[in-house]
Amino acid sequence: DVKVTQSSRYLVKRTGEKVFLECVQDMDHENMFWYRQDPGLGLRLIYFSYDVKMKEKGDIPEGYSVSREKKERFSLILESASTNQTSMYLCASTSGQNYGYTFGSGTRLTVV
């Protein structure tokens, strides 16, 4: 069964901490994405990556960075966590724009 795995389901961090969210896929997909999901706002794209060491900003990249050192792993980094980054974070991958996305189970991050 193909899978996208996010390292944590729930995470609580303090304001100002550096936070790492990890995502691993086992489908050999080139394309990986990080979204955040907030009530009433749907999914908003933070960053995406077409290939190893390649990254592109999405709609809301401010306060975030990403790393893709290996094809199967795409990490989201909150450089200095703030309370307005409390959200559900979803990682996804796909083999191309003519195919559906496979999502991870999500990480619910609370910043206090």
Add this chain to the structure above:
Amino acid sequence: SQQGEEDPQALSIQEGENATMNCSYKTSINNLQWYRQNSGRGLVHLILIRSNEREKHSGRLRVTLDTSKKSSSLLITASRAADTASYFCASVNTGGFKTIFGAGTRLFVKA
């Protein structure tokens, strides 16, 4: 940026009834996809319809696409309590890898 829009925002029906959800989008698309999300979990891909298709079926799901109106609908026939979830449309734009998700329709199926 503004997302695609689903209608209605919430829908409550009895088991056995059909559920219809609508989606509108703003730009030219390569394809449109529908996803399901159970509470607090990730999204699961249900069905993809290409811009040159008008209707597609998968089990109890029927999706239509009207590119002239920039709209799509998802019909779930003979709903079950287990269909209770949020449903999202995602429009994949032409000319680049840009996918826009709607805010979702929350479906509640009463047993």
